[in-house]
Structures are given as C-alpha cells and as structure tokens.
Amino acid sequence: MKLTVTDLSVARGGAPVLSGVSFVVNAGSALVLRGPNGIGKTTLLRTLAGLQPAVSGTVDVPEDAVAYASHADGIKAQLTVTENLAFWADVHGTTMPDSVFGAFDLDDLRTRLAGTLSAGQKRRLGLARLGVIGRKVLFLDEPTVSLDGFSVKMFANWLRDVHLAQDGIAVIATHVDLGIDAPELELTPFKSTAHAGGGLDEAFL
Numbered sequence: 001m002k003l004t005v006t007d008l009s010v011a012r013g014g015a016p017v018l019s020g021v022s023f024v025v026n027a028g029s030a031l032v033l034r035g036p037n038g039i040g041k042t043t044l045l046r047t048l049a050g051l052q053p054a055v056s057g058t059v060d061v062p063e064d065a066v067a068y069a070s071h072a073d074g075i076k077a078q079l080t081v082t083e084n085l086a087f088w089a090d091v092h093g094t095t096m097p098d099s100v101f102g103a104f105d106l107d108d109l110r111t112r113l114a115g116t117l118s119a120g121q122k123r124r125l126g127l128a129r130l131g132v133i134g135r136k137v138l139f140l141d142e143p144t145v146s147l148d149g150f151s152v153k154m155f156a157n158w159l160r161d162v163h164l165a166q167d168g169i170a171v172i173a174t175h176v177d178l179g180i181d182a183p184e185l186e187l188t189p190f191k192s193t194a195h196a197g198g199g200l201d202e203a204f205l
C-alpha cells in the first residue's frame, strides 16, 4: 500500500489555498507537513482524508484504510476511558489491543470518566483511538497539542514502533519535533497566488 498525491489543489471557503502538491508516502513511512499558520495544512489533510473535495489533482489511497484526527479529541465525556476505546473498536469492527493502554499511558485511568480527564489526558485518549481503529493511513492534524514532553515521546514511539512498524502510513501536520525519522514537506512554495492576495481579490479594492 502507498499514498500517492498528484498535482493536488485544495480550497477553503471557496478560496484556493494550495496548488500543485505532489508526493508519495510508502508503507511504513511518514511525512511531516510544515508551514506557517494559515498556509493550509488542515485544508490539505482534510482533502487527503476525503472530508472535502479537491479542486483538482488526485489522491490515490484505499478509502477504507484512512483515518483523520483533528485538533478535537472527539471523546465521549460520559463514558470511561475503557468504554471510549471499546466504543471506537466496536464502530470500526476491530478488537481493542490491551497494549493500547500502556502505549498511551492510560493504564491508571481505565475506569475514569473521560469528562474528568485533564486536557493532556484527553488528548492521549483521543490519540489512543488511533491504536484501536485499525486504519493503516493516518492523517494527523497537530496530534501533540496539550501533550507534555513525555507524552509527545510516547506518541512518537507508538507511531514509529507500532503503526509504521506494521506498514502503516502517516501524514502529520505539526510544529513540534516528534523525533521520528520522516521527511518534511514545506508547504509555502505551494501557496496559491489568489490566496496570497493577488489577482482577482485586488480588483475589489
């Protein structure tokens, strides 16, 4: 399996954001997206994940292999940590690996109501979801927000030693150094000219 992106252009709110993006990510590999705030990392990830249509270009990946994780944790406050993970496993028809609690430092929190977790603990639970849903291609938008240094390392270890080691793929927008061996794609050169404030927009001034 691999992810092949060819001459992709993406838009947000009807305005072009990035154009001409091409790359390939092979099984067992990750790609880190870089670029300043507002360049279009979230828009690109949402398009790659099939949550919004591309303006042009193609994303070639098996659709049922894909998962997208946004800034939001998407956890159910009324359920315990274990119940949250069991819920996601159920939705995706997978068996929850018990190792996921250790991998995301949730062992001591198994019976806690998710609503009572700290921001970083909620984030760890949100990321642990990725460990139970069995999706091979992960699109991750700022996955380490709210995490302390120890938890960032823990997540990077899971990504490298479990997900990528099992031939997974990850495309990650992040401003921090995850410490994993992955190429980086700087998005600034792909900024759409209309997005830069030129062209048509100036006709309205």
Ligand SMILES: Nc1ncnc2c1ncn2[C@@H]1O[C@H](COP(=O)(O)OP(=O)(O)OP(=O)(O)O)[C@@H](O)[C@H]1O
Binding pocket: 012, 013, 014, 015, 017, 035, 036, 037, 038, 039, 040, 041, 042, 043, 044
């Ligand atoms: N609903 C919207 N309508 C129009 N434009 C939007 C909308 N949401 C975001 N944008 C704009 O689209 C551009 C790309 O936003 P996007 O969230 O993809 O950037 P980003 O690189 O992920 O930013 P950050 O690093 O701050 O998360 C930005 O200029 C943003 O202001």
